[in-house]
Amino acid sequence: AQKITQTQPGMFVQEKEAVTLDCTYDTSDQSYGLFWYKQPSSGEMIFLIYQGSYDEQNATEGRYSLNFQKARKSANLVISASQLGDSAMYFCAPQGAGGGADGLTFGKGTHLIIQP
């Protein structure tokens, strides 16, 4: 089973500052991916960004980027210029070589609160 560690249960950040959310994982798969999801208080899980283990460039998607360090098995999410609407739970989830068929194993999440 994969083990995922998100070391920050909660974070308070000033609006417009950049935020880094930590995620480390433990997998024996040679080929894998790493997802980040956002969950606002409404409950829906929103896909943010994906990084494949063989991708040479760090993934970026608008204000979201991944700081992917494969050797350290670390894939931190960076949110630039944070906004009040970024307040939510954030989950990282590695995906093994089986692709999406087996579901994702999620970390316990980081509760991010953006303050005005």
Next chain:
Amino acid sequence: DVKVTQSSRYLVKRTGEKVFLECVQDMDHENMFWYRQDPGLGLRLIYFSYDVKMKEKGDIPEGYSVSREKKERFSLILESASTNQTSMYLCASSPTPGQGGDTIYFGEGSWLTVV
């Protein structure tokens, strides 16, 4: 856009009742999943299905069953609801199994309270 719809957003049921949570996806995805989410425990996989009439146990299947009679619909069944099944339940779907990157799409969640 992918749409995963959970039929009930909020439910209150009595202990011992049989509970059905319904989920429908409109993107012809092969794979469907049921998770439960509890504070401090994150999301945990209950059951998943990779084809009609197929089902696989996830990490916490005890006390639950599932039904997938049609490709677009995946039902979670609590045969005899108990208070420890009070939780938020999330349905999800993803496309054909393949290499990594098969994004899993989630519904809005169903908040179940068992009293």
